[in-house]
Amino acid sequence: MDVPTDTPKPLRADAARNSEKIVRAARQVYAERGPDAQLDEIARRAGVGIATLFRRFPDKGVLLRAVLDQRFAEEVIPAVDRAQQDTDPLRGLAVVMEAALSSAAGDYNVLAAARNAGVLMGEVGDRFFEALAPLVERGQRAGVIRGDLVPEDMRRIMGMLVSVLWTMDPGESGWRRYVTLMLDGLSPAAASPLAHPAPALRRPEH
Known part of the structure; x- marks a missing residue:
């Protein structure tokens, strides 16, 4: 048998x-x-x-990654799908950035625990930026996102936006102010030339 x-x-x-x-x-x-x-x-x-x-x-790191992955699947991926259907690429990008920050703010304590455990930027982050890249490129082709923006810039921009969460009460939505400021900076209208090419992105050592 x-x-x-x-x-x-x-x-x-x-x-x-x-x-x-x-x-x-x-x-x-x-x-x-x-x-x-x-x-x-x-x-x-x-x-x-x-x-x-x-x-x-x-271990705790594996669990935290699973929690972040679940939140990503439930809240960010649907926003990416909506953004891909939006006729305005910049507006679509805004939808995704806001969904990502809203998700991060909603699971603030999980995010803090992941940061403490050194697992904040893993596979979930990689998938997010893989989904973001085509939206940025579409906006650049349409002339509504500055053409000198590179993928490393978006990683740093999102990192800066996430860092805003550590400076305010988790229940506040003040982070939306800074998303708007960043989006204005991504527009080619009245954009100043960037002084230097983006340096290589260094990942934290665990």
Whole structure:
């Protein structure tokens, strides 16, 4: 008799459900407890044992990346889809930038915990900028985004905008002021020439 080598489907389904419950619980607990929320409390909130949590997420960094990934899929990817359909490329870019900052502000404590754990700019960030690049290029072809903008500029611009969140109450929406200022700077109208080419982007060492 052949011995099945794959994990039975019910077990895979249970694992997926547990992962989903843990990620949802993590968002809730971080929102309530702050960036130092404990994993055992997240496990209790999810209704699973701590051993189950560690099977799904071997360390806090893996869990934080999963939470950020979920938020990205739910809030930023739909904004990218809307932006691609917008006839105004600059307005479409604004939609995506605002969605990203709104998402970051909504999960402020998760973002702070990810920054503390050194996992803030990982695969989620890479996917975001991969989605952003075609929108910028479309705006440049249309003449509504300055032509000397390069991908490294957008990474730094978004980094500056995210850093604004650390300077205000998480419940405020004052970050929108700075998105508007940045968008004005991306317009070619009355733009000053950039003094230097963008230096190579250095990733933080872990």
